[in-house]
Amino acid sequence: MFRAKDVMKQNFRALTPHMTIAEAIRQFQRASEEEQRRLFGMIVKDDADRLVGMLSMYDILLLIRPKHTQVWGIMTDIEVSGVFEVIAERAKSVRVEDLMTPDVITIAPETHVMHILDIMIKKHIRRLPVVNDGVIEGMVYLSDLFYFLVERVSR
Amino acid sequence: MTESAKKSILSDVTVRDAMRIQITALPADSSIIAGIRILIKYKINAFLVTNEYGEPLGVVSKTDIMGAYYAGLPSESPLSHIMVSPPLFCNPGDSLESALDTMRTQRVYRLYVLDEASQRVVGALAYPDIVGLLYGYCRSCDRSITNRRKASGESFEETRILVKEVMTSSVVWFYDSDSLIQIMEGLSEHRCGAVLIKNAQGTPISVVSKTDLILAYRRGTPPEVPASDILASSRVHSCEDSTFLEDAIRKMIVTDLQRLFVWSEAPENIVGVISLSDAARIRSGSCHACISSRIRVE
Numbered sequence: 001m002f003r004a005k006d007v008m009k010q011n012f013r014a015l016t017p018h019m020t021i022a023e024a025i026r027q028f029q030r031a032s033e034e035e036q037r038r039l040f041g042m043i044v045k046d047d048a049d050r051l052v053g054m055l056s057m058y059d060i061l062l063l064i065r066p067k068h069t070q071v072w073g074i075m076t077d078i079e080v081s082g083v084f085e086v087i088a089e090r091a092k093s094v095r096v097e098d099l100m101t102p103d104v105i106t107i108a109p110e111t112h113v114m115h116i117l118d119i120m121i122k123k124h125i126r127r128l129p130v131v132n133d134g135v136i137e138g139m140v141y142l143s144d145l146f147y148f149l150v151e152r153v154s155r
Numbered sequence: 156m157t158e159s160a161k162k163s164i165l166s167d168v169t170v171r172d173a174m175r176i177q178i179t180a181l182p183a184d185s186s187i188i189a190g191i192r193i194l195i196k197y198k199i200n201a202f203l204v205t206n207e208y209g210e211p212l213g214v215v216s217k218t219d220i221m222g223a224y225y226a227g228l229p230s231e232s233p234l235s236h237i238m239v240s241p242p243l244f245c246n247p248g249d250s251l252e253s254a255l256d257t258m259r260t261q262r263v264y265r266l267y268v269l270d271e272a273s274q275r276v277v278g279a280l281a282y283p284d285i286v287g288l289l290y291g292y293c294r295s296c297d298r299s300i301t302n303r304r305k306a307s308g309e310s311f312e313e314t315r316i317l318v319k320e321v322m323t324s325s326v327v328w329f330y331d332s333d334s335l336i337q338i339m340e341g342l343s344e345h346r347c348g349a350v351l352i353k354n355a356q357g358t359p360i361s362v363v364s365k366t367d368l369i370l371a372y373r374r375g376t377p378p379e380v381p382a383s384d385i386l387a388s389s390r391v392h393s394c395e396d397s398t399f400l401e402d403a404i405r406k407m408i409v410t411d412l413q414r415l416f417v418w419s420e421a422p423e424n425i426v427g428v429i430s431l432s433d434a435a436r437i438r439s440g441s442c443h444a445c446i447s448s449r450i451r452v453e
Contacts, residue, residue, distance in 0.1 A: 035391045059196065062196055062197065063198075063200075066409070066411055067198050067283070067411045068284075068287040068409075075419075081411055082409075082410060083410055084404075086392075086410040086411065086412065087411075089387075089388055089390075090411075092387070092388075092390060093367070093370075093376070094195060094370070095370075095386030097373075097374070098191075098192065098195050098370060098373060099192070099196055101194065106377075149204075149309070
């Protein structure tokens, strides 16, 4: 019982490629409420449950970050009204498929937890989709892996 | 005396002070789709294309990608098929004015900054970033509108530059029933970044920019479809022609808008357009106190 299938979560929300970033943001908020955890990224799957990419919190933050950062550095009294409206408008015009990372590292249900640990550490990844014949069966989160392992260490 | 030798607010500024140090680059065998993704993700207008050793080979801009869309090139094609080569360079220690002279004479919107010792690209210099820098100077200037508004009722309007004095007073527009192909031809012919979209009654309803077009390309939208199929926004970001240039620049910088359409008398009556690139190309500052620092374009 030291395989991906033993630590993976089977209930998780996913995004679809054609969703707008505005909808993706709502999915992040809902999933965080439901799962009682802060989500740093969500997988993107097509109608046949095939994995097509990953959208991270960082991808969304890049869209929010102002381009002229030096101005925000020197001006402390910027009137922000209007700023968020423009960002919200942009979030509606950009889709998940436009920003997602299409090359996602995946693991199989039988991948050993120590191998998963190694991948997460080496690649700085917090979550790995568990894929069987192209179909996503679950997600392994760094935090779940942590508590799974330390429970055995502290016995 | 050359333009750049004239005394101006920019005289003591070097390329190093104005350049952006984040370099966005992709290998030449990456697909056009990968290129579109980083243009959108990092909100940039162009990126560097490198060889297998990371050395600069060329540049791909939104305009080049729009050209590929127009020409019917598959979006999986490698960037090497559409890049403009070689990139144009300047050095970190060059004066900003000499770099602007190069941009003007070569008719390009950006230069890459090459460190001569290491032969590495260390930055990029583009018009909108220069406006950001200049805006910083304007803000700290005693004559700044913001600073004067805080002072007591002093008259200052007469020294300010208004949007109508520097805007481009021809507006390229299309009906929402016109095809993306027609719009791309219009953008290319007038060398502009966006067109105004009007409905059948002639009311401005939206804007189609190069960004909207490359997103359509990315999504596999046939270029024969009417503009109404891809309209992303139901509003036109605009300002009145009597707005102070300083206020218009602030609005664009703070909200990451590349341009504002300009109206006169009523918001439906669009008479011009002002972009951050125009603002940088036309003038260094935003008031007549800086008139000597005018940056010549043509």
